Amino acid sequence: MNAHWADWIAVGLAVAGAALWLALRIRRNWKKQQEARARSCACLTPCDGCPFSKDCDGKGS
């Protein structure tokens, strides 16, 4: 293979790999946050009977 193209391919793979890794990391963190949100209210206690739901999101408990 032409050395010029090998250089471009190597660099392209490195840049694409870095971008993909960052994107997957952001996605994973986002999903984690959504899961945590589904489990708990903002004060991280179960929303059912959470004594802070009024303080956390403005709605009454």
Next chain:
Amino acid sequence: MGGKDKAKRPRLVVLLAGNPNSGKSSLFNWMAGAHQHVGNYPGVTVEKKSARFVRGDVEIELVDLPGVYSLLAASPEEAIARDEILSGAAGVVIQVVDATNLERNLHLTAQLAEMGVPTVYALNMSDEAASHGLTFDLELMSALLGGPVVPTNGSNGEGADALLAAAQRVAAGGQACSSRVNYGLDLESAIAAVAEQFEGDDAVSARRRAIALLDGLSDPHAPAGAREAAAREAARLEKRGGRPLDVQIAEARYGFALGVATEATRESSPHVRHARTLRLDNLLLHRIWGLPIFVFLMWGVFNLVFALGEPPMQWIEAGLGGLAARILAVWPAGAAPLLQSLVVDGIIGGVGGVISFLPNILLLFLAIAFLEDTGYMARVAFLMDRAMHKMGLHGKSFIPMLIGLGCTVPAILATRTLEHKRDRFTTILVAPFVSCGARMTIYALLIPAFFAPRWRGWVLWGVYVAGILAAVLVARLLRGTLFRGESAPFVMELPPYRLPTLRSVGIHMWDRAWMYLQKAGTVILAISILLWALGTFPRRTEFSRDYAAAIAAAPAPEAAAALEAARQAETLEYSAIGRIGKGLEPVLRPLGFDWRVGTALVGAFAAKEVFVAQMGIVFSLGGADEGPERLRAALRKNYTPLQGLAMMLFCLLSAPCVATIAATKRETNSWGWALGMLLGMTAIAWIVTFVVVRLGLALGWGLA
């Protein structure tokens, strides 16, 4: 096979509960062989943490609960602890009791006893109590508390194994804690009247829920009959007692605590107790000298960070320079120039630049860990309490701010210790003004670049103070507008002074170094590669002049080098990052920043260390050699000290990193607050930096 054995192994969940700063996390580390951060001030553990390990043939899951004074669920961490204890998943609860503060710690015991779970007591810091002249009758204490009492020492792990053994024994026996607070005849009859309304509950649960209702706590699932009975009994007892029922219940619990403490404690030489602590407090908490001593100590720390950090930083720099030179030497001439630039300019220039500052970061955290572990930082919170109230912040807000010296994300999580929304939100919104460890990387690059050695400590100290001042002023503004209302009173626990152990400081340093290197090797590496690509493409093919010919015809090597630098500057300006920077330049020019600083500020939004990585890449692509000292020389050549100061101020006050914004969103449950923080901080940073630059210009300090 191993997997099969593992599946068959019996499992035991052990909860570690106790007052804040009772040494739970230290014991957790000893028992589980974990490296969780511990500090000699309350509020370090705000979320439950767990570790799994095998002891004998049992798989143990040890859960470190947030430190709480009660289980009334009056704050989020109390709710977490209570819910975990009541979930039924735990086989046994270990309550860590601070032997030097027995009475106060036993108030929690009184409530734990109502939970009906098997309990073991760790009499922690018993060595310290002995040095205060206190000894205990462990047998009597066990009998009074209804569970085994094991003396432990969180600083050297003494008793940790015996504690686990006792927990396993109690769990195997399945006996609930036999201790019970006697609330007195009137209250006990009221409790019984309410408890009988909980028909589906067992006796322990019915009693606990009845006490909770009488204590004024809401129980949405309680039968209407129980609520009515509680209201009736409360009215009767309040009339009879002449004071609120929750006060009467608290008095009974404190009575229990005082009784056990008095019965089981043998104070052989009371005069020894706290003598050393009192002597030190007279000096360090002095009304006049307390704060100046703190300011002086921090000034000393910042000077040490530069004085001791410089030599190892130069070793790392030499290593990185050697690595780049070695790569260039072995790289076949003319082969794969793009890949060579990616490795040398992008990765070594970017990631290497960040790694070089590891010694400075470690020294700063060594000093903070030392001050925390000795108990001094809790005194600082005490000293700051009155000032914090005057400024509109809750006294407890100082703890998240202290944690913010490491990283703003856990600082925002630590605001959960604040009970009121207005206190929590104000602290969340101002916590990012406190300089985190990542920002320290920026200061470690810029301060030695622009300031003489004798001024470095002062400048760093000034930047940290500026951050705290900004936090205070914004807090005052928020409390005067969006979050009006009085701050709740706060009693700061003052732990006894302790000499930090090598292990505790070592764990802290190792954690910090590992986190820093992990971040450099993952996020910073990926961002450096992307920033390198943005700084390299699109590639310029046409230049303002024929540089190749001009360089060939240059009369001297210096002239050829200047022409080469000009060619590389044109290349960089043409790249995507150059265009982004040029696009930002009109907004940043009034602050004395050029397009190169603009690109680094954009990168810093991902993670603050990227500012350093990006400056490394920009100047490396622009022809400067790799390494902080060479980067500093390039910065000195292109910018003035006033611009250096402006960069630090802007990085300090502007939008925090994306992780902080996400944490803010999570904790406030609102994108509005998170984005408001982002825009508000950036606006403040722009205005303050603009004013400082204009003042500097008026004083005759120039811009490049």
